[in-house]
Amino acid sequence: MKISVVGTGYVGLVTGTCFAETGNNVTCIDIDANKVNKLSNGQITIYEPGLEKLFERNLKEDRLHFTTNLEEGVKDAEVIFLALPTPPGEDGSADLSYILNVAEHLGKILTSYKVIVDKSTVPVGTAEKVQEVIGRYCNCAFDVVSNPEFLREGVAVDDFMKPDRVVIGTRSERARKVMGELFAPFVRQGNPILFMDEKSAELTKYAANSFLATKISFMNEIAILCEKLGADVDMVRRGVGSDDRIGKRFLFPGIGYGGSCFPKDVQALVKSSEEVAYDFKILNAVMDVNERQKLFLIPKINAWFNNDLKGKHFAMWGLAFKPNTDDIREAPALYMIDALVAAGATVTVFDPEAMTNVERLLGSKVKYAQHQYECLENADALIIATEWSVFRTPDFNKIKGALKQPAIFDGRNLFDVSRMQELGFHYESVGRTAVQ
Ligand SMILES: NC(=O)c1ccc[n+]([C@@H]2O[C@H](COP(=O)([O-])OP(=O)(O)OC[C@H]3O[C@@H](n4cnc5c(N)ncnc54)[C@H](O)[C@@H]3O)[C@@H](O)[C@H]2O)c1
Numbered sequence: 001m002k003i004s005v006v007g008t009g010y011v012g013l014v015t016g017t018c019f020a021e022t023g024n025n026v027t028c029i030d031i032d033a034n035k036v037n038k039l040s041n042g043q044i045t046i047y048e049p050g051l052e053k054l055f056e057r058n059l060k061e062d063r064l065h066f067t068t069n070l071e072e073g074v075k076d077a078e079v080i081f082l083a084l085p086t087p088p089g090e091d092g093s094a095d096l097s098y099i100l101n102v103a104e105h106l107g108k109i110l111t112s113y114k115v116i117v118d119k120s121t122v123p124v125g126t127a128e129k130v131q132e133v134i135g136r137y138c139n140c141a142f143d144v145v146s147n148p149e150f151l152r153e154g155v156a157v158d159d160f161m162k163p164d165r166v167v168i169g170t171r172s173e174r175a176r177k178v179m180g181e182l183f184a185p186f187v188r189q190g191n192p193i194l195f196m197d198e199k200s201a202e203l204t205k206y207a208a209n210s211f212l213a214t215k216i217s218f219m220n221e222i223a224i225l226c227e228k229l230g231a232d233v234d235m236v237r238r239g240v241g242s243d244d245r246i247g248k249r250f251l252f253p254g255i256g257y258g259g260s261c262f263p264k265d266v267q268a269l270v271k272s273s274e275e276v277a278y279d280f281k282i283l284n285a286v287m288d289v290n291e292r293q294k295l296f297l298i299p300k301i302n303a304w305f306n307n308d309l310k311g312k313h314f315a316m317w318g319l320a321f322k323p324n325t326d327d328i329r330e331a332p333a334l335y336m337i338d339a340l341v342a343a344g345a346t347v348t349v350f351d352p353e354a355m356t357n358v359e360r361l362l363g364s365k366v367k368y369a370q371h372q373y374e375c376l377e378n379a380d381a382l383i384i385a386t387e388w389s390v391f392r393t394p395d396f397n398k399i400k401g402a403l404k405q406p407a408i409f410d411g412r413n414l415f416d417v418s419r420m421q422e423l424g425f426h427y428e429s430v431g432r433t434a435v436q
C-alpha cells in the first residue's frame, strides 16, 4: 500500500519505518527541513533501540522516503497518518492547532479518496472536527479514522510490530477494510484489532494512559506509607502484583511519571471532563501526587545536609524520563536539578543517551560528564533519576572512592538495601528503609 505519515517525530518515524518494513511504500512528511534532510541522507534523528536497522534497510530498499512538501508527499497515498504534536495548550487541554492546520491544508489539495488517520493522541470529537475542516475545502470522498498509538518509547519498535491490540475507530466500511488490510501483518499472533466508533477509540487512548498513571501514583502513595509504617514497598509491590486482577506491570514506585504522554494526557482528560461539567476526582489526585513525587528525594537530601545545600555539589545519573530513550520531556531529573540549583547547589550530570538534549535545554546550568564515574568527582552525594541498566550493577568501590562521602539518593530503587548497608553507604530510596 502507499502510505504517508505527516509528522516524523517519535511516533511518525516508528510508524513510517514499521509500515515500510511490512512491505508498504511510505513517505514521511515533516516541516522541519533539517530533520528531513538528515533522514533522507540516512541519519536517524531519535534514539530508539532497533529502529536504526529497520530504517537503514527500508531506506536502502527504496520503501521509505522523506519530504517537507505535503502536497507531493500525499499525492499517491491511499492512507495518510497524522502523527503530529498535540501539546498542552495554556489551560492544559490538548492543542489541536497542528492537526487542524494540516487538515485544512489537506482539504485544499486532496483530489481522490483517501483514508486520513488520527494517530496523534486527541480528545474525543477530534475525528469529527478533522472531517469537518477537510470537508470545508475538499470535494472528493474521504474518511477520517481514529487509530491511537500505544507504543512506549524505548521499546517502540517491538510495541508497534507486536501490539497488544490495534484500536481502529471508524464507522465507514470502506475505511475499515483498508485499515484491516494494513494492520493484518501486525496481528498474526491473535492479538485483536478492535473496531469501534471514532469517539470510543479516542477515549480509549486517554483512559489507558490515565489508568497506567493512576497505578503509578497509587504505588507512589503506598511507598510513602511504607516508609512511615516500616514496610518495604518492593515486597508490597510483589505481593500486590501477583494478583492477576492487578498485574505486575506499572507498579514501580519512583520519582514520578514523566515523558511526553502521561503528564499531558492525564491533564487533557481532566480538561475534557471539565468541558462536560464533570469533576474527575481520581485524576486530579493522580496529578497532585505526581507533582509532589517528582521532588520526593529533595527533603531527604535536605535533611542529610542539615537543610543547607548552598555550595554542595551533586552527581546525577540519568536524565531521560525513562531508560532506553534520549527523550527528556517532563523528565523528573529536570525538576530535581531546578530545586537543587535554586537551593544553591551545583550538579554534574551523566546520561547514556540524553546528554545532547539536556545540554540544548540547560546550557551552563549544570556540568556534563563523559562517563558515569567521572560524574562523581568531588560530589557530596550521588542522585539516581533514571534506571538505565548501566547504573544497576556499578563498581561501588569506585563510587565510594570518588564521592566526598558515601551517600546515594536513589529515585528508582536500583540497589538492595541490606547490601548498601554492608557496603557502608548512606542510602535512601523510595518506600524502603534508609540505611546510614
Ligand atoms: N512519543 C510517544 O511515545 C507517543 C506514543 C503514543 C502517542 N503519542 C502521540 O503522538 C503524537 C506525536 O507525538 P511525538 O512524540 O511523535 O511528537 P514529536 O514532537 O516527536 O513529533 C512531531 C513531529 O511533527 C512535526 N510537525 C509539526 N508540525 C508539522 C506540520 N505542520 N507538518 C508536518 N510535520 C509537522 C514536528 O516537526 C515533529 O517532527 C502526540 O499526539 C503524542 O501524544 C506519542
Ligand SMILES: O=c1ccn([C@@H]2O[C@H](COP(=O)(O)OP(=O)(O)O[C@H]3O[C@H](CO)[C@@H](O)[C@H](O)[C@H]3O)[C@@H](O)[C@H]2O)c(=O)[nH]1
Binding pocket: 121, 149, 150, 151, 152, 153, 154, 209, 212, 216, 249, 250, 251, 252, 253, 254, 255, 256, 257, 258, 259, 260, 261, 262, 265, 321, 322
Ligand atoms: O511502574 C512504573 C512504570 C512507569 N513509570 C514512569 O512512567 C513514565 C512513563 O513510562 P512508559 O509508560 O514506559 O513510557 P512512555 O513512552 O511515556 O509510554 C506511555 O505513553 C505513551 C504515549 O501515549 C503510550 O503510547 C504508552 O502506551 C504509555 O506506556 C516514565 O517516567 C516511567 O519512569 C513509573 O514510575 N513506574
